[in-house]
Structure formats: structure tokens, C-alpha cells
Amino acid sequence: MAAEPDPRSLREEVARLKARVEKGEERRRALVHIMGDLNESNRRLADQRKAMLHILKDSHRSNQRLGDSRKAMIHIMGDLRETTQEMERREQELRDKQEQLVQAGKLATLGELTTGVAHELNNPLNNIGLFIGNATDQLRLGLLDPKRVEHELEKALEQVRKATAIISHLRTFGRAAPVSVERVDVDEVIERSLSLMQEQLRLRGIEIELDLCAAELIVLGNAIQLEQVFINLLTNARDALEESPEKTIRIGTESDGEEIRIAFADTGSGIAAEVEQRIFDPFFTTKEVGTGTGLGLSITYSIVKEHGGEISVSSEQGGGARFLIALPVSDEEPVEEPLL
Secondary structure (H helix, E strand, O other): OOOOOOHHHHHHHHHHHHHHHHHHHHHHHHHHHHHHHHHHHHHHHHHHHHHHHHHHHHHHHHHHHHHHHHHHHHHHHHHHHHHHHHHHHHHHHHHHHHHHHHHHHHHHHHHHHHHHHHHHHHHHHHHHHHHHHHHHHHHHHOOOOHHHHHHHHHHHHHHHHHHHHHHHHHHHHHOOOOOOOEEEEHHHHHHHHHHHHHHHHHHOOOEEEEEOOOOOOEEEEOHHHHHHHHHHHHHHHHHHOOOOOOOEEEEEEEEOOOEEEEEEEEOOOOOOHHHHOOOOOOOOOOOOOOOOOOOHHHHHHHHHHHOOOEEEEEEOOOOOEEEEEEEEOOOOOOOOOOOO
């Protein structure tokens, strides 16, 4: 007959089994938790894989778009290069047209100066004829006095030089040549302009009052173009004084060290307000058809702007007109760059 189990041993065995069951349950719960974490990780990995695939697709599309953009950029750069070349070509055409316009303005001015210059040349030509005639008479009459003949011929040569200087000035002014930039004495250009216009002004009874600055006024520019500006202003003033009882043109220069101001004022009837607003517009003129091109003041405005300056006009009805030019003073050496 088997011995009855000891209650104490049974209790200990139950407790041991219970502990094993609890430990197994803990392991099961831990394993379930681990499995849950693994499932969550797998789910996250799957999401990340999907996201990576999406990113790769986006990257592929981006690369395609970048490729298309690169092709478009190359095309745009080609178009831009062609546009730049076209702009440079048109700019050169515009420069050429401006030069042609300025040259046309010079020739138109020379045409207006012809009568006055003809009178100015007539005096030295008459004097040359007189002096050579005196020398010829002495030879014919057998009254040859070498010193007297030499004196007459020297006088004739002096008049030849005077006529040559006038013609040379006209040829220089009217010559079509590349526009160079140099140091220019403003007062000297004004005086040369007056030398071309003086006979015209004298024949019309117009007086000139000069108030030029004693100091040397130097700008960087082109002397021929500035001479054209001053002749245009003198021509404009001459025409404005045609029916004026007092015929005076006042020219003044001054400088504050930074800019040179040149004023041309006349005693004409002045400029109407509506005309003053358009006076520098191309082809605008108040003269009768056939007596003006409307280019003089427009060309003047363009040349002054090309020299980095400003030109303005002020007028009071019945009080004459006053044109004021402001040009920058320059102590620098010129850079080889065309104005037009």
C-alpha cells in the first residue's frame, strides 16, 4: 500500500508548479509583446518601403523634369544668344542711323551757312584780286619795285590763308568721320561756332554779347558735335530775332567746379508754353513748310545727352528764350569709346 503524500510536499510541489506556470505565462506575454513589436516593425518597414518606392518614383520624375528643364534652358540660352546678337545688331543700326542723322543735320546747317560764308569769302578774294592787280600793274608799267611787289604779294598770301582757314573749317565741320572723344575747351568751340555764323548775324544786324568764363572750361567730348550744338542754338536764335526790334544774342559760360553751364539767350518774342513742351521732339518745327526740318534742336538734345549733360529751355512771352546746357567738368583723360 502506497504511502500518502506529505501535505507539505504537495503544497511545495503546487507552489513550484504554479511558479512555473506563472513564469511560462510571463514568457508567453513577453513573446506576444515581441511578436507585436515585430509586426509593428514589419508594418513600418512596409510603409517605409512604399515611401521609398514613392520617393524613387518622384526622383525619377524629377530627373525627367530636370532633363526637360535642362533641354528647355539650353533652348532658352540659344534664343537668348540670338536675341542678344539681334539687339547688338539693332543697336549698331541705331548708332549708324544716329550718325547719319547728325551728319544730315550738319549738312543742313552748312546749307544754311552758305550765303554768309560766301560773303565772308568774298572779302579775301576781292583783296587777293586787288593786291595781285597792283603787282601786275607795276610789271606792265615797267615800274617794278621789288619791295612793293613783295609787299603786295604778302598781303595777297595773307588773304589766301584767311580764305583757306574758312574753307578748312567748313570741311572739318561737314566731314563724316568717326566720333572721337577728347578734352574740349568749351569757350574755344563757342568762338569757332561764332566764326562760322558771324557773317550771317552781321547781315541781319544781330549783335552778340559774350560773357565767357575766364577760367578754362574743359569737358570730355567731341568738338565738332559741340560746335554743331552751338551753331544750332545760334541758328535758332537768329530765326527768332527776324522780326524783333532788338536783335541781341547773349552767350555766357560759368562753372561751379562740377559742371559747366552754357547759356544762349535771345531778345526775340519768346516761346509759347505748348511749343516749349515739344521743342526737342524730332521733326517738330514752328517754321513754314520748306524752311525748317525740325531736326536741329532734336539733334542738339541728343548730342548733349550723349555728352552726359542736360539741356533745358525757359521763356517768357515777349521776353525772349534762354537755352541752358549743363555739361560735367572733367579732369580725366578720354577713353577710346564712340559717343554715337
